Amino acid sequence: MQKIFFYLAGLLCLSSMGCSLPGESARPAASAVPLEQIRKSADAQTGDMLKFLSKSIQYQSVEDFGYQLKPATEALMQYALNTGATMGFKTRRAAKGLVGVLEYGEGEESVGVLIHLDVVPVSDEELPQWTHPPFSGTITGDEVWGRGAQDDKGALASVLWAAKYLIDNKASFKRKLVIILGTKEEKSFEDLVEYFNEFPQKEFGPTFGFVPDGAYISQGEKGIADVDITFTGLSASPLQRDNIVDWRGGTAINTVADFSYLVIKSRDVEKTRAELSGLIRQLSDELKSGVSSRIYGLTKAYQANLGLQDYQAFVDQYAPEGLPKGDLVVFSKGVAAHGSAPWMGKNALVEVALLGDRMSCVPDNAYKQAFQWITSKIGLSTDGSGLGIPFTASAKLPSAPQGMSPVAYLGTSANLGLVSVNAHDDRLRLSIDFRTGFENTNDQIITHAQESAAQFHGTAAYQAGVGSHYEPFYYTTDEPLLDLMINAYKTVNTGYPAETPYVFMTPATTYLKLVTNFVNFGPVDLYPDFYANYFHEKNERTTIKSLVNNSILYAYTLQKMLQMDKAPVR
Ligand SMILES: [Zn+2]
Structure with missing residues (x-):
């Protein structure tokens, strides 16, 4: 699918969208994992998460249009599902094998995260310009390099480990967590279109959630x-x-x-x-x-x-x-x-x-x-x-x-x-x-x-x-779900300038178009590096710091979503 590209320098809206910062006003559930504990878990498990991301990048999951999966994408799917299974997720395939589903916990309602495993190709002209080979998953002192390091394998690693911190620390939830892995996002969404035909969101959920496939925080997407x-x-x-x-x-x-x-x-x-x-x-x-x-x-x-x-x-x-x-x-x-x-x-x-x-x-x-x-x-x-x-x-x-x-x-x-x-x-x-x-x-x-x-x-x-x-979509400023994401971002990212998070409108089209009550949330943090978005670009990479920070933010946000009394849905 015609993807993103943020040219964010021009697009950023620095307005705070009128969202005041209530902080930790909601009383945490008894089994909530404190933010400090989430941070400790993240510190202890950074090495494993990096290894997972590096290996994920090595699968050249460049897809074609249609309903067949390339062997590399199939292998990556199995690797991701197996990794999830060791963390405690139930796993299954759907949409004729184009989609993988990781589920944890039980509940009438569910919180979803939609992530894609496929990546855009590297052109012959671009290849010699890469500092490290695009499918090497090279880890340097402070970065992980390669196609997908951000879009969207970096998001995958951070979300999986976010869930792991919560599971390991025995958090209990009011809702089921469902991570849905697609494989045709860079093509025509054959994967999730098929999935939601099989399991319409209205009937089967997820009730609400996020799509980590951009920069923090998208208020809306053009059609x-x-x-x-x-x-x-x-x-x-x-x-x-x-x-x-x-x-x-x-x-x-x-x-x-x-x-x-x-x-x-x-x-x-x-x-x-x-x-x-x-x-x-x-x-x-x-x-x-x-x-x-x-x-x-x-x-x-x-x-x-x-x-x-x-x-x-x-x-x-x-x-x-x-x-x-x-x-x-x-x-x-x-x-x-x-x-x-x-x-x-x-x-x-x-x-x-x-x-x-x-x-x-x-x-x-x-x-x-x-x-x-x-x-x-x-x-x-x-x-x-x-x-x-x-x-x-x-x-x-x-x-x-x-x-x-x-x-x-x-x-x-x-x-x-x-x-x-x-x-x-x-x-x-x-x-x-x-x-x-x-x-x-x-x-x-x-x-x-x-x-x-x-x-x-x-x-x-x-x-x-x-x-x-697909039709355009945006949230107005007083939407409970958008507020929840903004507040989570601000709570985790203490010490950021007051004008962050950046809430903006984007011309991108992501899986967000296929669902309701979702927000496009990360994984690219534009603070402190305003130009840190490498989606579809040569030398795509992520800093380890950003990867770890994403996992903490996702854990914190998911815990809120899974434990809150009333789902913030339209
Ligand atoms: Zn993407």
Whole structure:
């Protein structure tokens, strides 16, 4: 699934959300383990927890879409369940083996923790840049290194040991503890979608809980809608001088395309070359001027990066597979960024489309219609406003942190991530990653996508498969569950500055989307290192200190959740 990426520097809300700190006002149950005892247990067991995390990282649990598990993920699942069993958990598998469940205690109600075992891959370009090999689980003096050290194997280690401190110290609970281990979080949530189909939360629980898959503390997540816009009819015209024979670009729907190119066949190559060279200049100048009556969303000077090459020179340089024969290639080099923050990148697909829109001697086919749609509905905008998606921010939403625009923080974002041309089906498809704003709905997104595409003879639909769209979700400031998490964080983290914990809105999509009465809670602590989030990045790592602190905080929080009289549910 299109995952996270916090670029938190821009996203943090330092407001204390009006949450006063009641401290230890609730009378602890008789068998509560004092915080000091939890800390002692953590000290004594740090070595074991580190060994577990290091070994977990060594399983290369990179998954594919679908309902099969890779052997490494299966082995990690068994390792995690066996470890849990030695701690006192009952274990079982569910969702056709995609999910592992660890249960402790009994009760009508249950407290859940949702964790994923799968990790994102390490690309060939990234690999040499790792200080320690990404699947080595190297432990240095004060850190554990490797893919998953934070996301989400670090969280797994801290949660398991948190439970162990409580079990070892003979805490007794009013509720059952259920740790649910998924395996397809970085794909399409096939795992937990299947699990909650089998065991609907309303009927089987968990009653409430947390998802440790981000930074402390997320107040809400934007929605997501992966939408395909399809234009049909790729035919060339013998009456036209130029015909486009292919268009490529983008690496993933949730990434801003940093490279895109059009292959053009011409009946008069020199004339076409002259036209394209002129158009590149004209378009670049217009973009640089920051003013255009034709391009939607051009509100300030923009530096394009377009180029033109002979077909053979392009093929020699880039060696694209199976590229249809042409005469000239127009290309753009953009800047990649995460699709949930498209304003941080420069979209090469858009640049190529803006140029294609101006070509005068091409047929009016799917290419042309796609270019026109992009030029007039997307252009340089990244908020879907060109499609008619409205932005509002009512008073109940938190205000954007300093330096960040309200629409970026709270509104919808749109990233044109991919183009795919399918000659066999005679169609061209644009794939857009919408992050649904807190006051928008996916109905609005799809309706406006359909209406705007129809103006250019296109159609719009959610992408096929599970996990293509989820509604946005957030807590208001006076929610008992969010308050519980904030208070737990503050109680455990004594000596932190008064403005922590950081409560913020995120464009991420996590397992939180599949459940109610859950909060995304850690494992990344932005104090004292504001830039400590390495999710999906090279050199992912966690400090041992943070790992241990997480285990203490999780133990404290879980104990509260398991012992409190009334569940803080909506
Ligand atoms: Zn994750």
